[in-house]
Amino acid sequence: MQKPYRLPFSGKTVPDIYLNIGHFLDHFIMLIFAKAAYDAGREFDLSYEEIIAYGAFGFVLFGGMAPVAAQLADKFSRSLLMVIFHFGIGLAAIVAGCAQSVWQLAVAIALIGVFAAIYHPVGIAMLIKSNHKIGFRLGVNGVFGNMGVAAAPLITGMLLAHGDWQLCFIFPGIFCLAYGVVFAFALEESDGTVASKKSRPSDAFAPQWRRALAALALSTASGGFIFGAMTFIVPRYFEISMTNLSTSVAMTGLLAAIVFAVASFSQIGVGWLIDRFSPKTILFCVACGQVVFIFLAATYTDLALFAAMLFAMCFVFGQIPTTDTILSRYVPDNWRTKVLSIKFLLNLSIGASVLPICGILMQAGFTMAHLFSLMSAVATLVMLAAIILPHQTSSDRVDIAANKSPVLPK
Secondary structure, three states: OOOOOOOOOOOEEOOHHHHHHHHHHHHHHHOHHHHHHHHHHHHOOOOHHHHHHHHHHHHHHHHHOHHHHHHHHHHOOHHHHHHHHHHHHHHHHHHHHOOOOHHHHHHHHHHHHHHHOOHHHHHHHHHOOOOOOHHHHHHHHHHHHHHHHHHHHHHHHHHHHHOOHHHHHHHHHHHHHHHHHHHHHHOEEOOOOOOOOOOOOOOOOOOOHHHHHHHHHHHHHHHHHHHHHHHHHHHHHHHHHOOOOOOOHHHHHHHHHHHHHHHHOHHHHHHHHHOOOOHHHHHHHHHHHHHHHHHHHHHOOHHHHHHHHHHHHHHHHHHHHHHHHHHHHHOOHHHHHHHHHHHHHHHHHHHHOHHHHHHHHHHOOOOHHHHHHHHHHHHHHHHHHHHHOOOOOHHHOHHHHHHOOOOOOO
16 A cells, blocks of 8 residues: 655754754844844934834744644645754845845845744754653753843944944855755654653633733733844944943843843843732732843943943843743643644734834934833833732642542542
């Protein structure tokens, strides 16, 4: 009997390190434009405020295409989609570097958004297929993604210092293509292991779950706006507010990279605190830190700005494990994928609004300092979310219920 046709690279798995590097590249490629926009704008006779709007659609697609990518992965293969991710994002970056007009650049950035959207629903699903030390492995994977955020301004700044903005897209694009080949050859047959079925978690949501999800929606929306704005604006803000330290784009890029890299590890400390204290309390403290230090960043320059921005980003990154932990305690396992996909889409869609909003405000006369004051005000919504979030006892947590042995009916 003839075997059914099987698509290339389908139904396979890969060691975690390859998926972690993919997470790094996903965020790195998406944020090249943030640092290179000013130089690209000069070539096309556009101000920084004008050209950043052309990248907005790419960030919208980064979030909006995630459900489509998940559906394609379920229909065909997760491993096949991940191969397409690496080659697609690499080719799109090269096309961006070869753009001869601002509209060609906008289309290329949109393509980057389409292919970058594959990673989170597909790559993370591949990562957690094995249920061995999921929390630790997801933590490591998250740090790799954050390192991509940190490396983008650093490497892009170095390329700008020794070349032009086109190289900032072309060199990483070539690397992605080469790594795509490595990833494809690293794929191996899945052992077919499935999760243990000794116990099944309850299908019931935790008490007051609607109120909890409303608080999560508010914190996700406001946090998405703040995170998107900070990661995009900080490199340029350092260039214009640290002139007493350095006028080199490479140096200011390095300082921005240090802020992102060091702050990303705050997730480990916040995660440790969440296991010992109420996530409601932690979320409120994280929100207070955002309000205070983002506002201070709007008023400081040079080394004081660097210190304020470092603390601000620690609290911004610290919100990520807090909200994910809250979700796991209110939402049963069979609903988490659906709720997480909505949370991811909401977060990135709101984050994508940063580009046009900041562009409009800056054209209306707002300065970078004004934008940071606005973000500090938005952070008060995270405080409101923490207040709305209900208190929860251990007996009401669905994650604890899921780990208990099932109670057989009498």
